[in-house]
Amino acid sequence: MTAVLEARGLKKSFGRNEALRGIDVSIRRGEIVAIMGPSGSGKSTLLHCLAGVTVPDAGIVRFNGTAISTLDETARGRLRLGDFGFVFQFGQLLPELTAIDNVAVPLLLAGERRAAASARAAEWLVRLGLDGKAQRRPQELSGGEAQRVAIARALVTKPAVLFADEPTGSLDSLAAEGVMKLMIELVRESGTTVVVVTHDSRTAAYADRDIIVRDGRVSVALGEAA
Amino acid sequence: MAFLVRLALLGGRSSLGRPLGIVLGVALGMALFLLMLGAVIALDSRDDRTAWLNATTESSAIPADRAAPRGAILAARDETSAAGEVIARLIVAAPAETALPIPGIPSAPPAGSYYASPALQALVARLPPDRLGNRFGSFAGTIGDAALSSPDTLVAIVGAAPDAVRALPGAVYLTSFAASPTDLGAAYQIVILIGAIGLFFPVGLLIMIVTKLGAVSRIERFATLRLIGASPRQIAFVVALESFLTATVGAALGVVLAAVLRPLAAIIPLNGGSFFPQDLAVPASWSLLAVGAMVVAATLASAIGIRRAGISPLGATRAIRERTPRPWRILPLLVGAGLIGYTAMNAGDIDGTVMTFGIVGGFAIVAAGIVVIGPWLTYQLSGLVSRRAGSAAALIAGSRIRMTPVATFRSVSGLVIAVFMVTVFATAAGGVMQSLRVDGVDGTLPADALLADLPAGADADAVIAATLAVPGVNAVIVGRAVDPIATEVHPGSVAWAAEDFPALGFAAVPDAPFATFDRTSYLASQQEGRLEVVAVRGAAVGVAGAIVVRTDGTAEAIDRARTAIEVGAGPAAAPITRVEAVQLGIQRILHELAVVAYLGAFVSIAIAGCSLAIATAAAVIDRRRVLGLLRLMGMPASQLHRMVGFEAAVPLVGVLGLSVAAGYLVADVIVENLAGGIDVGWPEPMYFVALALGLILALGAVAATVGTIRRNTAVSATRFE
Numbered sequence: 017m018t019a020v021l022e023a024r025g026l027k028k029s030f031g032r033n034e035a036l037r038g039i040d041v042s043i044r045r046g047e048i049v050a051i052m053g054p055s056g057s058g059k060s061t062l063l064h065c066l067a068g069v070t071v072p073d074a075g076i077v078r079f080n081g082t083a084i085s086t087l088d089e090t091a092r093g094r095l096r097l098g099d100f101g102f103v104f105q106f107g108q109l110l111p112e113l114t115a116i117d118n119v120a121v122p123l124l125l126a127g128e129r130r131a132a133a134s135a136r137a138a139e140w141l142v143r144l145g146l147d148g149k150a151q152r153r154p155q156e157l158s159g160g161e162a163q164r165v166a167i168a169r170a171l172v173t174k175p176a177v178l179f180a181d182e183p184t185g186s187l188d189s190l191a192a193e194g195v196m197k198l199m200i201e202l203v204r205e206s207g208t209t210v211v212v213v214t215h216d217s218r219t220a221a222y223a224d225r226d227i228i229v230r231d232g233r234v235s236v237a238l239g240e241a242a
Numbered sequence: 243m244a245f246l247v248r249l250a251l252l253g254g255r256s257s258l259g260r261p262l263g264i265v266l267g268v269a270l271g272m273a274l275f276l277l278m279l280g281a282v283i284a285l286d287s288r289d290d291r292t293a294w295l296n297a298t299t300e301s302s303a304i305p306a307d308r309a310a311p312r313g314a315i316l317a318a319r320d321e322t323s324a325a326g327e328v329i330a331r332l333i334v335a336a337p338a339e340t341a342l343p344i345p346g347i348p349s350a351p352p353a354g355s356y357y358a359s360p361a362l363q364a365l366v367a368r369l370p371p372d373r374l375g376n377r378f379g380s381f382a383g384t385i386g387d388a389a390l391s392s393p394d395t396l397v398a399i400v401g402a403a404p405d406a407v408r409a410l411p412g413a414v415y416l417t418s419f420a421a422s423p424t425d426l427g428a429a430y431q432i433v434i435l436i437g438a439i440g441l442f443f444p445v446g447l448l449i450m451i452v453t454k455l456g457a458v459s460r461i462e463r464f465a466t467l468r469l470i471g472a473s474p475r476q477i478a479f480v481v482a483l484e485s486f487l488t489a490t491v492g493a494a495l496g497v498v499l500a501a502v503l504r505p506l507a508a509i510i511p512l513n514g515g516s517f518f519p520q521d522l523a524v525p526a527s528w529s530l531l532a533v534g535a536m537v538v539a540a541t542l543a544s545a546i547g548i549r550r551a552g553i554s555p556l557g558a559t560r561a562i563r564e565r566t567p568r569p570w571r572i573l574p575l576l577v578g579a580g581l582i583g584y585t586a587m588n589a590g591d592i593d594g595t596v597m598t599f600g601i602v603g604g605f606a607i608v609a610a611g612i613v614v615i616g617p618w619l620t621y622q623l624s625g626l627v628s629r630r631a632g633s634a635a636a637l638i639a640g641s642r643i644r645m646t647p648v649a650t651f652r653s654v655s656g657l658v659i660a661v662f663m664v665t666v667f668a669t670a671a672g673g674v675m676q677s678l679r680v681d682g683v684d685g686t687l688p689a690d691a692l693l694a695d696l697p698a699g700a701d702a703d704a705v706i707a708a709t710l711a712v713p714g715v716n717a718v719i720v721g722r723a724v725d726p727i728a729t730e731v732h733p734g735s736v737a738w739a740a741e742d743f744p745a746l747g748f749a750a751v752p753d754a755p756f757a758t759f760d761r762t763s764y765l766a767s768q769q770e771g772r773l774e775v776v777a778v779r780g781a782a783v784g785v786a787g788a789i790v791v792r793t794d795g796t797a798e799a800i801d802r803a804r805t806a807i808e809v810g811a812g813p814a815a816a817p818i819t820r821v822e823a824v825q826l827g828i829q830r831i832l833h834e835l836a837v838v839a840y841l842g843a844f845v846s847i848a849i850a851g852c853s854l855a856i857a858t859a860a861a862v863i864d865r866r867r868v869l870g871l872l873r874l875m876g877m878p879a880s881q882l883h884r885m886v887g888f889e890a891a892v893p894l895v896g897v898l899g900l901s902v903a904a905g906y907l908v909a910d911v912i913v914e915n916l917a918g919g920i921d922v923g924w925p926e927p928m929y930f931v932a933l934a935l936g937l938i939l940a941l942g943a944v945a946a947t948v949g950t951i952r953r954n955t956a957v958s959a960t961r962f963e
């Protein structure tokens with residue numbers, strides 16, 4: 017099977033602190049992968065490298081066969097807008113925008129007309145069980161609702177890969193369960209590849225496979241085929 | 243505690259830039275304030291210094307046809323002009339035994355000599371004697387600065403024989419030079435006050451914005467301090483301490499800056515002349531008081547700012563949403579407009595002080611009204627923008643403004659007020675300029691001509707011959723004295739031959755051999771209806787009583803002709819051009835002040851531009867996490883810049899129109915009522931220059947923040963987890 021995302025020999029240092037010390041990963045289309053490991057082990061750094069947010073010091077990242085780690089910032093920006101979606105732990109919604117406008121932003125950035133963007137954003141809010149909350153602003157939403165808006169925003173452009181860094185980290189276990197269930201359901205439906213960083217084993221349980229990172233290296237890759 | 247202070251004040255990349263910004267902002271505000279204060283004091287004190295020039299019109303002056311008191315100085319005061327400048331002249335004849343000193347000079351000039359202010363003597367030296375010097379005689383010395391209002395003051399004290407002085411209009415015996423200073427007149431005071439108000443707004447706003455930026459940019463840091471156990475009072479103390487220190491340094495620097503800028507500011511002409519630099523000095527005790535007030539205000543502002551920010555251990559608790567602006571915000575604008583309108587409509591019935599109060603007060607309330615209604619207009623417009631937005635940049639900018647209309651408007655309010663002020667002056671000046679039209683108006687003295695009287699006793703033929711001999715003089719038209727008993731004209735009227743009327747500036751020729759006309763209308767700025775020409779029978783016409791001298795229109799020819807007339811017929815001939823006649827009125831003052839207003843507007847706009855840049859940068863820093871996230875999602879930097887541009891443009895566009903309209907109307911009302919029946923037309927070209935300058939500054943200010951945007955929103959600048 018072809019790898020949608022592939023990294024070879026990734027290294028990244030912050031000053032004298034080596035966050036990634038040579039990482040190889042390969043992620044197949046439609047796969048849901050959990051990146052786990054202790055705090056400070058380099059999980060977020062790895063995710064940023066894979067998503068073209070951070071440029072690694074050494075090694076290469078390929079998306080659908082194209083080396084993205086050598087692209088310039090503008091090209092990587094275009095790639096992130098068109099092919100990737102992002103969900104973080106918290107504070108990622110624009111506080112001045114309503115839920116529906118928050119979801120519409122990536123579509124507008126991609127050049128879609130306002131009316132069409134709003135219609136699609138509304139559709140996605142319904143899918144995430146947020147009907148009736150469209151005109152609320154982030155401060156007027158619960159943590160779980162805000163995360164679901166963030167997921168809608170990440171998926172509305174139909175990205176090839178969804179990157180999530182502790183998407184349920186700020187939620188209680190019940191809300192976390194709900195959010196994860198919905199997210200998995202939606203990505204399975206559309207065949208979106210997911211890379212999710214978590215240290216919660218219940219979140220990881222939704223993944224097809226885990227990548228364990230320790231001290232900037234992949235330590236065990238459970239369930240990796242062949 | 244010391245640890246807390248260190249933690250709060252040090253560390254962090256912006257830790258040096260921000261206090262520096264506050265120090266500079268406070269210093270600039272302080273310096274401007276001190277210079278303005280200096281100018282207000284100086285305007286008073288320097289008018290006192292030239293009050294002696296008004297002694298001839300004091301009630302203590304004794305008319306020259308009465309008996310001479312012992313030791314009194316015989317004096318007459320008039321004006322002459324050269325190279326387009328008006329020169330004040332005091333013609334004196336002092337008895338040898340007089341004990342009365344004349345201000346600024348060691349002793350009275352003997353007949354045929356004169357003392358001159360340094361500026362006048364420079365002018366005399368610069369021009370050929372037949373243009374100016376010959377009018378005064380021989381130079382006896384300069385008048386001391388203590389008797390002059392400004393380095394530019396043009397004054398001559400000319401010595402003459404007692405009989406010659408006694409023959410001059412308004413000649414008096416002076417026993418004292420004590421006199422009250424020239425009353426500037428309501429219009430003049432209004433304009434100065436308006437200028438001061440116009441300058442006050444942007445300076446105050448700059449200080450507010452800078453102080454607020456200091457508090458807001460550290461909310462996160464303070465939240466952390468709270469989290470590790472600092473009490474709200476400790477935080478407030480730390481903030482107040484920092485403001486106290488920076489404001490003290492800034493205010494002290496402002497005092498120094500004011501002293502450094504003083505010679506430069508002194509060059510600005512106000513009320514007819516630039517300043518002696520030391521005139522602009524503010525007494526040390528006042529400076530100290532201003533520094534104290536500034537420090538207290540800045541300290542309080544930041545302490546209140548930090549309280550309002552509601553720092554809790556979990557960060558700023560206060561929602562970023564402001565209260566929605568309500569329509570009542572239109573009230574102050576209506577009140578101000580009403581006050582001006584009422585004052586103007588009843589201008590005839592109310593006294594000067596009340597009128598000054600009504601118009602200045604109305605102006606201030608209208609200016610404040612624009613600031614008050616600004617957020618409401620901004621809010622309405624942002625609603626439109628966010629609903630209609632077709633791009634992410636417009637959507638985010640519109641929504642952001644909709645939540646914080648007050649703060650957003652505040653960042654441009656300085657510019658908006660500056661534009662209001664410029665519009666008032668430009669429109670007023672435009673109206674004045676129009677009324678100063680001196681050429682080609684039927685029935686008025688042509689622009690190239692001088693009108694002079696020929697006083698009884700003057701050798702008319704000699705004067706006419708001498709004037710005709712002046713290079714550049716094309717014709718001398720003689721008017722003849724009229725016997726008032728034999729005609730129905732006013733005593734003192736002068737009759738002119740019918741065939742001379744075209745040369746006098748009339749399109750039509752009267753069908754009587756001689757005709758006379760009203761001198762005031764002939765010299766007026768605008769023709770108000772046709773001149774009434776009264777026919778005179780030839781039998782009533784006598785000796786030469788007045789002349790109109792047509793020249794080639796150059797300043798040289800006019801000056802030389804004037805010298806010839808004054809030397810031949812004496813100062814009583816009082817030659818005058820229509821430009822001078824017109825400019826001696828209130829229009830001259832207004833026109834002069836318009837120039838000052840442009841200077842003031844330039845300073846206001848520059849300060850307002852600084853405020854806008856600071857506010858824009860602060861808004862970006864404030865939201866760096868969210869903006870960085872947009873970049874991470876793939877928003878191009880150009881879109882981010884557009885978004886920041888929108889945030890400045892929406893309130894500007896929304897309220898500038900109002901500023902322009904309000905400014906135009908206010909100017910119309912003021913000019914119409916103070917300058918009498920002048921309709922304001924198009925503003926001067928300078929207005930459009932000032933507006934363009936303001937716009938460029940605003941754009942430049944926003945563009946200057948591009949670096950800040952890039953640095954603070956780079957994907958690597960914030961960690962997203």
Ligand SMILES: Nc1ncnc2c1ncn2[C@@H]1O[C@H](COP(=O)(O)OP(=O)(O)OP(=O)(O)O)[C@@H](O)[C@H]1O
Nearest residue numbers: 030033035054055056057058059060061062961963
């Ligand atoms: N921008 C940065 N500057 C300096 N050091 C950094 C930066 N980002 C990460 N690091 C360092 O790199 C290492 C890996 O960080 P990373 O954020 O990837 O860990 P993590 O596994 O995501 O931890 P956590 O589970 O706590 O989020 C850490 O030692 C961290 O201190």
Ligand SMILES: [Mg+2]
Nearest residue numbers: 059060061963
């Ligand atoms: Mg992490």
